[in-house]
Amino acid sequence: MIAALLMVISFSELWQRATRETSSYAANARGVKQYAQKKFADAEQSFGTAAKTQPSAAHAFNLGTTQIAAGRREEGATTLGKAMADPSLKAGALYNRGNAALAAKSFDYAIRDYTEALKLRPHDLNIKRNLEIAQIQKQQQQQSDSGQSQNQQGSNSNRQKPAPKSMGEGQQTTPSEGGESQLDSLLRSVQQQEQEELARMKRQRAGRQKVGW
Numbered sequence: 001m002i003a004a005l006l007m008v009i010s011f012s013e014l015w016q017r018a019t020r021e022t023s024s025y026a027a028n029a030r031g032v033k034q035y036a037q038k039k040f041a042d043a044e045q046s047f048g049t050a051a052k053t054q055p056s057a058a059h060a061f062n063l064g065t066t067q068i069a070a071g072r073r074e075e076g077a078t079t080l081g082k083a084m085a086d087p088s089l090k091a092g093a094l095y096n097r098g099n100a101a102l103a104a105k106s107f108d109y110a111i112r113d114y115t116e117a118l119k120l121r122p123h124d125l126n127i128k129r130n131l132e133i134a135q136i137q138k139q140q141q142q143q144s145d146s147g148q149s150q151n152q153q154g155s156n157s158n159r160q161k162p163a164p165k166s167m168g169e170g171q172q173t174t175p176s177e178g179g180e181s182q183l184d185s186l187l188r189s190v191q192q193q194e195q196e197e198l199a200r201m202k203r204q205r206a207g208r209q210k211v212g213w
Contacts, residue, residue, distance in 0.1 A: 024054035029060060040070035057086035065096050073100040091120035095127055102130065107138035 031046030044066045051059035061083035066077030077100050080093040098113030114131035120128060 024050045024059070027053065027061060028062065032064065035062075035066055035069070038068055038069075044070050044072075057083045058088055061089050061093055061096075064093070068096060068100040068103075073104050076100055091117045091124075091127075094120070095124075095130075098127075098130060102134050102137075105137070105141070107134050107141065107206070110134040111138065190200075 027046045027050035031043045031050060034040075034043035034046055044063065046052060047063040047066050051063050061081050064076045064079030064081075066082060067073075067079055077097045080097045083093040084090045094117035095115045097112045097183070098117065101110035101113060111131065111134045114127055114134060118124065118127045118131060176190075
């Protein structure tokens with residue numbers, strides 16, 4: 001009786017294991033197909049089911065890679081960390097995680113992962129190329145940041161030193177001596193003409209009084 005019970009339990013465990021492996025295999029195969037069709041959200045769900053049903057470094061690799069492709073870079077990088085437990089997957093996981101860092105412009109992390117991956121695959125041209133791209137983009141970012149900093153400093157310097165104002169903007173100009181003498185001369189001329197006109201009018205009135213008698 002006890003032996004029979006043990007056999008039933010053992011058979012049940014084998015059946016569950018076989019069912020679990022079949023379900024995991026089917027979910028993984030479905031995820032591979034969906035990934036090829038660029039249905040990353042569906043592929044992530046399928047690979048997630050496979051990883052949950054039967055956790056393994058291979059399933060973590062597929063899930064992490066798909067999460068990165070779906071735009072969930074941080075989560076994908078964390079999942080790929082689990083895949084690195086398998087030495088045969090470590091270089092690929094580092095490469096994919098480096099790609100996620102490069103896409104996020106985290107150049108230091110990308111360079112670190114590519115460098116580690118290149119140690120495992122020294123002849124991999126894709127890793128070499130992406131490492132060079134990350135290094136170049138990091139250098140360009142540093143040059144851009146340096147240029148912006150210099151421009152900011154120059155802008156602050158310009159604000160501290162007031163720009164010279166053009167003539168007439170908040171500045172008073174004293175009239176030139178020549179201009180002042182011309183004005184006085186004009187006034188004197190007008191006054192002289194008025195005096196001459198008054199004198200002439202007086203002479204005319206005096207003349208009229210004498211004529212007629």
